[in-house]
Amino acid sequence: MADSRQKSRAGGLRKSGYHHGNLKEALVSAARVLILEKGPHGFSLIEAARLAGVSPAAPYRHFKDREALLAEVARRGYAKFSDSLETAWAGGEPDRLTAFRRLGHAYLDFALTERAYYAAMFEAELPPDGDPAFHDAADRAYRTLSTVTEGLKGDDPAGQSVPPEAVFFHIWSLAHGAATLGRSGGAPALSRHRMLDLGVEIYLKGLGVTS
Amino acid sequence: MADSRQKSRAGGLRKSGYHHGNLKEALVSAARVLILEKGPHGFSLIEAARLAGVSPAAPYRHFKDREALLAEVARRGYAKFSDSLETAWAGGEPDRLTAFRRLGHAYLDFALTERAYYAAMFEAELPPDGDPAFHDAADRAYRTLSTVTEGLKGDDPAGQSVPPEAVFFHIWSLAHGAATLGRSGGAPALSRHRMLDLGVEIYLKGLGVTS
DNA sequence: TGTACATCAGTGAACGCGCGTTCACTGATGTAC
DNA sequence: TGTACATCAGTGAACGCGCGTTCACTGATGTAC
Numbered sequence: 001m002a003d004s005r006q007k008s009r010a011g012g013l014r015k016s017g018y019h020h021g022n023l024k025e026a027l028v029s030a031a032r033v034l035i036l037e038k039g040p041h042g043f044s045l046i047e048a049a050r051l052a053g054v055s056p057a058a059p060y061r062h063f064k065d066r067e068a069l070l071a072e073v074a075r076r077g078y079a080k081f082s083d084s085l086e087t088a089w090a091g092g093e094p095d096r097l098t099a100f101r102r103l104g105h106a107y108l109d110f111a112l113t114e115r116a117y118y119a120a121m122f123e124a125e126l127p128p129d130g131d132p133a134f135h136d137a138a139d140r141a142y143r144t145l146s147t148v149t150e151g152l153k154g155d156d157p158a159g160q161s162v163p164p165e166a167v168f169f170h171i172w173s174l175a176h177g178a179a180t181l182g183r184s185g186g187a188p189a190l191s192r193h194r195m196l197d198l199g200v201e202i203y204l205k206g207l208g209v210t211s
Numbered sequence: 212m213a214d215s216r217q218k219s220r221a222g223g224l225r226k227s228g229y230h231h232g233n234l235k236e237a238l239v240s241a242a243r244v245l246i247l248e249k250g251p252h253g254f255s256l257i258e259a260a261r262l263a264g265v266s267p268a269a270p271y272r273h274f275k276d277r278e279a280l281l282a283e284v285a286r287r288g289y290a291k292f293s294d295s296l297e298t299a300w301a302g303g304e305p306d307r308l309t310a311f312r313r314l315g316h317a318y319l320d321f322a323l324t325e326r327a328y329y330a331a332m333f334e335a336e337l338p339p340d341g342d343p344a345f346h347d348a349a350d351r352a353y354r355t356l357s358t359v360t361e362g363l364k365g366d367d368p369a370g371q372s373v374p375p376e377a378v379f380f381h382i383w384s385l386a387h388g389a390a391t392l393g394r395s396g397g398a399p400a401l402s403r404h405r406m407l408d409l410g411v412e413i414y415l416k417g418l419g420v421t422s
Numbered sequence: 423t424g425t426a427c428a429t430c431a432g433t434g435a436a437c438g439c440g441c442g443t444t445c446a447c448t449g450a451t452g453t454a455c
Numbered sequence: 456t457g458t459a460c461a462t463c464a465g466t467g468a469a470c471g472c473g474c475g476t477t478c479a480c481t482g483a484t485g486t487a488c
Contacts, residue, residue, distance in 0.1 A: 019431055039336070041252035046474060052476055055433050057477080062431090066475065125250070156409055157416045170410040171387020174381060181384060198367055199381040199414075205368045206417025229450055230464055256440060266466050268444080273464090277442065 024062040026052040031073050032116040040124040070124050071131045076118030078137035084110050085144050096151050097209070101200070104149055104175060108196055111179030118179065133164060143174065154207030162207060174199045237263040242284050243327040251281060251335040281335050282342045288328030290349035293349070295321050296355050305390055307362050308420070315351040315386060319407050322390035329390065356383065365418030373418065385410040 020026065024079075030051035034043045045066040046056045063069040088106035092099045109119045126134065149168040156162050178196035223254040231237065241262035245254045256277040257267045274280040299317030303310045324330045337345065367373050389407035413422075 018433085018481085023258070023431080039252075041250075044474065045476090056475085057434075058432055060446095060476075078422060082295050126390065154413075157412050162409065166406055166409050169388065169392070169406055170385060172411065173385050173392060173410065177380065177384020177387055181380070181387060187427095195377055195380055198373065199384065201368050202365075202373065202381065202417035203410075203414050204417070206413035227467085229448085232464095234464075255441065256443090267442085268467075269465055271443075288481095 003159075018053070020054055020058070023052060023058060026054075027059055027062060027069060027180060028073060028076065031069055032120075035073065035119055036116040040120050043070065045069065067126065068131065071126050071134045073117065074120040074124055074126060075131065075134040075137045077114065077121045077132070078141045080114065080117060081110055081121070082141045082144055085141065085148075089144070092148075092151070097204075097207060100148060100152070101197070104171075104196060104200055105193065106117075106174045108178055108193055109120070111175075112192065122176075125194055152204065152207065152209050154209050167207070170203060171200065174203065221406060231263070231265055231269070234263060234265060234269060238270055238273060238280060239284055239287065242280055243331075246284065246326040246330055251331050254281065256280065264367070278337065279342065281331060282337050282345045283329065285331040285335055285337060286342065286345040286348045288325065288332045289345070289352045291325065292321055292332070293348070293352045293355055296352065296359075300355070300359055303359075308415075311359060312408070313361070315382075315407060315411055316404065318386045319404055323403065325409075333387075340410055363415065363418065363420050365415075365420050368417075378418070381414060382411065385414065 009115050027048050030048040031043060033051065034047055045059055048060050048069065051058050052058075059069065059177070063072065084106045085103055088102045090102070121138070146164070146168045149171055150164045152167050152171075153164075154167075163206055175196060178192045182192075224401045238259050240258040242254060244262065245258055256270055256274075259280065260267050260270050263269075270280065274283065295317045296314055300310050301313070307413045332349070357375070357379045360382055363378050363379075363382075364375075365373055387406060389403045389410070392404075
């Protein structure tokens with residue numbers, strides 16, 4: 001019986017039958033699995049504990065409450081997201097437009113391959129007065145995206161120059177839409193990339209950005 | 212005691228102390244209130260019954276289960292949404308582009324003023340094998356939107372003509388983004404309209420649509 | 423190297439809660455005569 | 456117009472469930488001596 005628990009234990013090293021040894025990591029992994037299956041709303045702390053092979057009380061050694069685990073998942077998601085975006089951007093080399101297109105792909109890749117993180121980040125509805133580490137991580141991602149889009153200057157059809165926040169918002173909408181919109185079962189991931197590329201190219205042409 | 216229940220009863224006529232007389236409508240109203248407060252995931256059938264002033268078992272006279280009530284809300288949302296869009300489109304008069312801009316505003320107005328419906332439509336995760344009436348209503352809305360966007364023909368920067376589904380998808384992303392994206396507390400509703408207008412104008416210019 | 427002990431990550435039982443759903447029932451309505 | 460009755464929209468108590476969280480506890484770890 002004790003053995004069967006060990007067998008079904010998910011993630012992380014096991015130091016002994018009693019101490020898990022890596023429970024915090026195992027809980028985060030379990031949460032990601034559950035969020036992927038049922039969304040951030042369907043996720044439960046007890047089920048995460050079960051998946052990690054520990055009792056329902058064990059998570060409280062590592063997280064204040066259910067929301068704290070969710071916030072930790074979202075925080076890591078933002079951190080990984082920022083890493084991906086910054087790597088793709090690569091300082092804007094060899095030129096801003098090429099780097100920007102790489103970043104668009106990185107955004108969509110992350111959203112599609114790390115769906116649990118993406119859902120935790122954008123669906124979890126974490127309170128504004130929550131974990132500051134979470135907010136710092138989120139800020140970093142937003143800063144990266146807005147810094148990059150600020151390089152895209154252009155005019156609207158009336159000849160007015162377009163505010164940087166607007167460009168940020170439009171590009172973000174296209175990327176988020178490519179990541180989440182569409183009726184179930186529809187187009188495969190590849191066509192989402194094509195869709196996003198096309199949308200961004202058309203938008204940039206409309207802005208008058210060519211280099 | 213019986214009186215206090217009657218006082219707190221929400222929506223609908225009351226025919227007697229025993230029979231509610233309009234319970235189905237009252238439950239739909241209550242569901243909309245709760246969805247607005249807590250989202251489609253936080254909504255509970257018992258709480259809706261309480262809000263309508265009836266016992267927890269009463270809703271089962273009108274809905275098979277919790278999901279059926281949610282589906283009914285989403286169905287009505289789609290129906291009302293389609294009405295708004297078709298009214299705004301008005302057959303494309305006086306010209307297609309003017310009518311299209313009206314439709315964009317109607318989309319965003321609906322999403323912002325009928326947030327409960329919009330959430331039920333796009334967040335509720337109703338099963339594909341569910342209520343056919345719900346799917347018919349959803350189809351009608353999608354058909355309207357795609358018919359309208361099919362009128363927007365143009366070329367991508369490489370000179371290839373852009374597939375109609377892509378245009379549909381891009382415009383939809385911009386509208387959905389304007390409706391849902393953005394960090395809490397940020398810009399007021401007015402600037403969301405401005406943001407959407409601007410995005411659509413830039414996109415249409417990129418497409419080469421001018422009339 | 424060996425032992426006593428402080429630390430603290432785990433246990434498992436228990437709690438109160440709100441939920442979805444079922445059940446036998448009750449009483450208001452409206453129709454047939 | 457008055458009465459018997461079928462209908463069916465409600466009641467309210469009960470069920471089993473999974474949840475978040477707390478509690479006194481236990482046992483593995485690693486450190487001081």
